[in-house]
Amino acid sequence: MTLTPFVRHTGKCAALPRANVDTDQIIPKQFLKRVERTGFGPALFHDWRFLPDGSANPEFELNQPEAADATILIAGANFGCGSSREHAVWALAEYGFRAVVAPSFADIFTANCFQNGVAPVRLSGDGIDEVLRRCRAGRGVYRLTIDVEAQQVTDDAGLRAPFPLEPYRREMLLRGLDEIGRSLLEEPRIAAFERSRT
């Protein structure tokens, strides 16, 4: 699958400063029965976003007016833990998020982000605290720039925070690479490996 390259993105932020947000919360299991990669956005954070009667939960962070049209999610530690369901990333992307900024991410979730051109941006404790503070003070107009090429997060008010990216994953994001196509270029090596084991 070819992805849209992700070089840099500037967008509005929404904060969900809770630790250990698991993929069951991001996309509850009752929505996993689809056989397509689409249709998950409306169910993002379903059990938090909606009350049992189906109406919007007025207390949930993403239902606040200032969170409307956000494309960058500011989250807590160990974001995306639990189930391997890639549906969680499909839901985040379809809802409109291009990046998630957090102090740490679960391993499988991180891999799933890269497969879908969503940037998992890991900021240090100080960096994330400052971004959260500015996001809250910004009251719905706070914008961040995620620069994958320079591996840094910036805003209009002088914030500059670096984030780590494995070179391979950075390249995938920058070029919107199809990982399968790339690995298939190594077909002779795969075949040789198989021969060596028999």
Added chain:
Amino acid sequence: MTTPRTLFDKVWESHVVHRFPEGPALLYVDLHLVHEVTSPQAFEGLRRVGRRVRRPELTVATVDHNVPTGDRSLPLDDPIAATQLDALAHNAQTFGVELFDLASPRQGIVHVIGPELGLTQPGMVVVCGDSHTSTHGAFGAFALGIGTSEVEHVLATQCLVLSKPQTMEARFRGRLSPGVTAKDLILDLIGRIGTAGAAGHVLEYTGDAIRAFSMEERMTVCNMSIEAGARAGMIAPDETTFAYLEGRPRAPSHRDWGRTVAAWRHLPSDPGARYDRRVELDAAAVAPQVTWGTNPGMVTDITGYVPNPGDFATADERQAVERALAYMALTPGTPLAGLPIERVFVGSCTNTRIEDLRAAALVARGRKVAAGVRAMVVPGSQQVKAQGEREGLDRIFRDAGFEWRNAGCSLCLGMNADVLRRGERCASTSNRNFEGRQGAGGRTHLMSPAMAAAAAVAGHLVDVREWS
């Protein structure tokens, strides 16, 4: 002299097909397990660009996540679930992949049938689009959960692109006390290191307690590695492993057995092998565990109390505990033993093999499920179910008032009709107590099979050690 290597190092190094200049490896996969929920988009991806499954004979599929565990006659009541099952059947046929479907006597939870068939073997790389693939590490395999795009990648290339994780040794000194199980051991570890405690690492479980475990107990431990955030969990193969595998349908043949076992004996970590991190625990000090919160790290002894948010160190933790207690409808200071429950679930890839069912049946024998409690036993596979029936466990459970059902993931994740109703409290042998995991608004307490069976009889959480 060569550098001493860990079990994981050995498995990793023997599967590297290529190292990309930018760092990660192209890692060869020996066994790819597939189920109905995380595979349809992957097969569709292949179909769209005309790719084939590179090694269909190394790929095995079953249906488990959304299958009914009651009446299995077709058509299914749930048309959307039926679509997923049909899609897997169609994909398996088109791409030449073996499928254990609802009609198969070998159907079951993917992490139960892999070992049961002898598919999972020491030294392998095993993947599946499911986080509890870590279960297979009990055999000394490097087994990890992957996302659907990676499932497609493995189908197309028989390889996975992965950067080498770090290693972490969890050593358990001594032996477990009576009434304490493998489930308690792993919950105790997760409680200590937290749900991200092993993130980025492969956990290797070592020590006397692990060596004394059966394969099924080892699977319970490795299964929950992901709940500690680990990339995988592993246990070095030994005589217990070889004895379990010998003669299973897909294990190496009698002719190859001696040679294969000789190779497997080289897998355990060398003396002096270096781990990036280590943690050591006293197995004898572990008590039966029960979770009180909304992640598996929120756990304590059954003799303990619902904690007070004020006792936690950071503002983030206090906020998380407050949220968890509100969701769980629990008041700080309440003793966990005595907490009334309405539902009991003995099932899941963590705790629903034959030894688990025997342990629960031992408690249930001659007793009755308390009034107002609905208790379910969902065997991990149809083979486990048949074995349980040969041993008369079904009769013990039914006589006690438990439901005896067909194999599947069932109430562990509630994708089928087996769900908690809003506000119901459940004693569960599964692996996740996340908000809504077993049903929107449902409240899950994780524990061992014996503890869950005892809770069913008592109608509330109890310390099973008092029931000998």
